[in-house]
Amino acid sequence: MPATPNNVPEPSRTDPALIRNFCIIAHIDHGKSTLADRMLQLTGVVEQRQMRAQYLDRMDIERERGITIKSQAVRLPWAPTHDKGNTHILNMIDTPGHVDFTYEVSRSLAACEGTILLVDAAQGIEAQTLANLYLAMENDLTIIPVLNKIDLPAAQPEKFAEELANLVGCEPDDVLKVSAKTGLGVEALLDKVVAEIPAPVGVKDAPARAMIFDSVYDSYRGVVTYVRVIDGQLNKRERIRMMSTGATHELLEIGTNSPEMLAADGLGVGEVGYLITGVKDVRQSKVGDTVTSQAKGATEALGGYKDPKPMVFSGLYPLDGSDYPELREALDKLQLNDAALVYEPETSAALGFGFRVGFLGLLHLDVIRERLEREFGLDLIATAPNVVYRVVMEDGSEHVVTNPSEFPEGKINEVYEPVVRATILAPTEFIGSIMELCQTRRGTLLGMDYLSEDRVEIRYTLPLAEIVFDFFDQLKSKTRGYASLDYEPTGEQTSSLVKVDILLHGDKVDAFSAITHKDAAYAYGVRLVAKLRELIPRQAFEVPIQAAIGSRVIARETIRAIRKDVLAKCYGGDISRKRKLLEKQKEGKKRMKMVGSVEVPQEAFIAVLSSDDSAGSAKGKK
């Protein structure tokens, strides 16, 4: 039974030479949380009886969906097998595993000197892992390649060790083979962390500089800020300054996590821990910012700070209009913990009052929406996600469009849309269908590399809008689930984009307006118009449904007027039933949204908008 070693160095008095800061890069389901669990046990910081699976994943959603959204850091004491007397401090920094949070990942990596590259021995490396590996290499991190789940019958350790060796530039024999589930090889891995990852180097006597790599809102304690000290020392009860804003705060508490929060006297060079200042909003304590002492503080911030920029927008509306204040309150609360979440009120003629909400990406959108529904009990309609367009008019004026219905009318010179560099990893047999998909989504092939004989990395430039629209679903179905996808924004391009409006009985339905490439406009119009014809019940009058670009109608369907709406029989026993049916129908009528004079069931909105939801939820399972 492992126990915490003796002579554990205390925070603020730890020799940097004994510190190892590392993170774990892994694809979802490749066993990162299980490996973290084993490390907590082996180093004795969590007693056996308190152990539960995926100890570090706090949010229900994280645990259920097996994704880690917010990163954390745990201080682990470890006496290496060959040097039992010399207890080291391993700071394990948990990184978010998803493309939407690349910036957070990059800050977590910047807090480390090394990383464990954890890959499922039955599956091989996946696109996001590869992307994060490249990120780690750019940050000059020491990479320890590890194959997990070698106890599985389907494991192919030789094959994937070869693949990892090629990627990392080592020998296949250097790839560690572990089973996080059984614990096999985990001690050797911890020894290797001590042996191979460099100790942090910083200037002890310089003004304090600590980098924020995470910031979490806790309803009891306010914002908990996770930092890695680069130079100098932060001490308890001193005043600190956030270098990007100049705001100063009193340090109410400083400490480390093992894994629960434990107050300390301070944090010295190379150490990782948390700060509590009493601020209530994570936007006052931003990831990437530099913390210094107020008195004799540093003058130069650490590099790399960026403001998070929303890439994808969606309108969120309460199904029941009277829930609008609750939605606002819920968004306010979520924003306390999510500096990347932005929103402003908007009104839709069709959906009523709601918010246009900006997200880092589709998973971010999906997670926020799910939390709103689950934690705050709200029923929401979300409009199809869209990207941000920059429209330059002929008169030189410029519009930034985050809602398709606000796409400007009039003479347009250029429309710019964001593009991404997409990386797709898949078995070679799917190269053809992947390329075909990317071509139809206006992609430009950047290059292709074989990771091994039968696995390939394909790189494309794609408009973000194309990825936002069910791309991942399509990719998965065309590759029988084998492909993985990662993307990063690389700028913008001009494109022939048009706005397609949907008109019901001559009235525009703002929630259905979409910006599409002109070649895709017709298909979009036809698809939506046909779908609406199915979903909207017949009315007392004939209802034309049209798709139009400006005043040009590109698709049209008609809902015939209803001719019969009467129960044939209404005798003694039918009367109670009929009155109750009437009450139910009136309830149903209340749930109808009026678009001009047409009653549209909410289900129709949900069904039409959900063609994109499926892409959103699939993202989470990636």
Place this chain on the structure above:
Amino acid sequence: MPSALPDGEPVPSDGALPASALAGAADRPLGFYLHVPYCATRCGYCDFNTYTATELRGTGGVLASRDNYADTLIDEVRLARKVLGDDPREVRTVFVGGGTPTLLAAGDLVRMLGAIREEFGLAPDAEVTTEANPESVDPAYLAELRAGGFNRISFGMQSARQHVLKVLDRTHTPGRPERCVAEARGAGFDHVNLDLIYGTPGESDEDWRASLDAAIGAGPDHVSAYALIVEEGTQLARRIRRGEVPMTDDDVHADRYLMAEEVLSAAGFAWYEVSNWATSEAGRCLHNELYWRGADWWGAGPGAHSHVGGVRWWNVKHPGAYAAALASGRTPGAGRELLSEEDRRVERVLLELRLREGVPLSLLKQDGLAASRRALTDGLLQEGPYAGGRAVLTLRGRLLADAVVRDLVD
């Protein structure tokens, strides 16, 4: 009688009504509905409370059989007498429905009617109807009914076409219902109805016209024409779901209804309720009008519904449970609801709008009144009666009656 019972509060075990239900009763007509829950076979479209077994065992071993059914039902008539206490009203209408009432001996039907006469008295001009299956009556049977006091008879004709009857699982041969009308006339029945169903899967416009022509040719003074409702849980619903028979489109129903109106009115029938036509005022079914005009009626028999002065209640469905309740001196009532003023107003709107006389506008609230003006503009209500203070459906409005009601009750 729909198969599912509504939710409601329990009925007191002696069946007692609140005092409010009996207040002002003297001003309202009183009718009796007698349910006979037996059929020789179950038709594929039917979800009524009916059974093909001749004997059904109830709680405590009480036997409910076709043979002792009339006696059981008479027990409920006696219970009704107790519950209504010293209510002085004579009974204006009696309607025996099913099921297939004519599966019972004519004498049974006559005895049941006799019990009502004995306990309550029948008004001199009382309307006494029974439903009848064309295959289960003959002139002797009809004569016995007529002699026993029945003066109106309603035959389930449904269609004149064999292939349509087959889809409906009706066992009679085409032509038989028409001959029944003549036999009933011969037996001295004043009023004869034929029930028709339109929109059966596989029925063509021509089939429907043939059915209307055949019905009219038989010489009834009343025709009911119902769009086929495919109820969940019926054999027909399953066959449609399996794709064995096609579902009839609502537009086809609308066309058939228009055809019915055209053919029937050309033959001298006038509509007086959405699904009912009669050759004269006297030919109208008085009993059904009790339902539509908020009068009182006592429904006796398993699953039967009753209404007295704003209280609606319904009996247990199973004949065994029904017989057991009565055998132990308890009400067979399974549940009831006490209607609020607003419930009664809503019911009046939804029932009376279906009638030729329509709804007095004074019954509508502000939003409903505004909706009625829109309905008038849209051609769903008739101009003349509207000016006279009544909302009366046009022909197109009759087809959209439920939609109009939804707006008018606001």
